[in-house]
Amino acid sequence: MSEKTTFVSFLLDETGSMHGIKRDTIGGFNTYVETLQEGDADILFSLVTFNSNETKRRYVAEPVREVAPLTADDYLPEAMTPLIDAAVKIIKATDEAVVHRGDDPNVVIVMQTDGEENVSVEYTNRDLAALIKEKKAAGWEFVFLGAGLDAFEAARAAGIHLSADHVMSYSRSLSKGAFAMTAANVKDYAELGDAERLSYRPGQRKRAGDKYTRKHLDLTNP
Secondary structure, eight states: OOSEEEEEEEEEEESGGGGGHEEEEEEEHHHHHHHHSSSSSOOOEEEEEEEESSSEEEEEEEEEGOOOOOOOOOOOSSOOOHHHHHHHHHHHHHHHHHHHHHOOOOEEEEESSOOOOOOOOOOHHHHHHHHHHHHHHHOEEEEEEEEESOOOHHHTTTTTOOOOOGGEEEEEGGGGHHHHHHHHHHHHHHHHOOOGGOOHHHHHHHHHHHSSGGOOOOOOOO
């Protein structure tokens, strides 16, 4: 068991195209939080939702057991996809909380979207790439989830350069399962402190309907 506190931050797409999978996304996100709440690890949780109308800090470094379920009344998909701006903001919000603690926690940031970057105005993909590089050098971990799109290409285009093991596309009809699998991996990471636990396994990718994997990742090893 890892003795370190783990910061778990989740960037959740709340753009108009998410409306078609709103119910499954709410259910999936709530399953994600419930899974983290079941473990014994010391987890501080952040949630930022985003669209071109607002990037909203819903929680920043709150004990995960105090995070309330997401509801249809407070998750309202609309507008467009400022993925770069939102990604920079969740990294900075997490960093502020880490600095405030003054210790050396484990940190993992999960970014989820169903669309490619199309409207950021505050930051560029180079800004985001440089920030992620800096935080990865400091030991932070990142995971990227893409609903119904080539998540590998979408991440790179936005400046999110990650190991392909930490990137997964999933079928929009399998949203809840994709969130649940991600939660299980993050929970293992929080409990053990082993970044390999964040890697999506071939069986998980198959269950999530990841049809883009073979373009980007060698699956010859199970």
